[in-house]
Amino acid sequence: MPKRSQELVSIAGFTHDFANFLSRTYHNYLGALIFQQLFANDFSPRELAIIMQAIANHDKYEMKFSNSVSAIVVLADKSDVHRSRVTIKDMKKIKADIHGRVNYATKSSRLGINKRSKRITLSLKIDTNFVPLMEYFEIFTGRMVYCRKAASYLGYKFGLVVNSIKLL
Numbered sequence: 001m002p003k004r005s006q007e008l009v010s011i012a013g014f015t016h017d018f019a020n021f022l023s024r025t026y027h028n029y030l031g032a033l034i035f036q037q038l039f040a041n042d043f044s045p046r047e048l049a050i051i052m053q054a055i056a057n058h059d060k061y062e063m064k065f066s067n068s069v070s071a072i073v074v075l076a077d078k079s080d081v082h083r084s085r086v087t088i089k090d091m092k093k094i095k096a097d098i099h100g101r102v103n104y105a106t107k108s109s110r111l112g113i114n115k116r117s118k119r120i121t122l123s124l125k126i127d128t129n130f131v132p133l134m135e136y137f138e139i140f141t142g143r144m145v146y147c148r149k150a151a152s153y154l155g156y157k158f159g160l161v162v163n164s165i166k167l168l
């Protein structure tokens with residue numbers, strides 16, 4: 001995609017969750033509106049709309065993509081699982097929460113794009129001694145559906161490989 005569109009993806013990716021400080025509920029819509037209030041003078045109306053759409057759309061129950069910026073933000077957001085996401089140090093607290101367990105157990109996470117075969121593949125290495133694989137699917141199945149929709153919008157198939165086993 002053009003360099004400017006790549007920048008719009010970066011900006012939307014960087015800001016997409018920033019309304020969580022207000023409320024987790026509706027943070028996607030609130031985030032889009034806050035972005036408009038803060039940065040309306042820094043973008044053309046078209047670019048502003050693209051970023052606002054990407055932020056508003058990233059956490060909707062029914063995602064409907066209207067541009068590739070939005071689809072890429074969803075792919076990046078919903079495939080983001082890794083030990084580095086866990087910021088708390090207390091192992092008891094990490095183990096007490098399923099998101100903490102799954103993120104902590106993910107030792108490696110890579111989103112690969114193969115232009116020739118038109119496949120976007122999320123490859124994970126999960127420590128199954130720390131967390132059973134089923135727990136990953138308990139919280140990430142919905143996210144994988146979003147990734148598949150986003151990849152499909154971009155003209156790609158979505159694949160999932162966990163511990164070298166091709167699951168999708």
Ligand SMILES: [Fe+2]
Nearest residue numbers: 016017058059
């Ligand atoms: Fe979010």
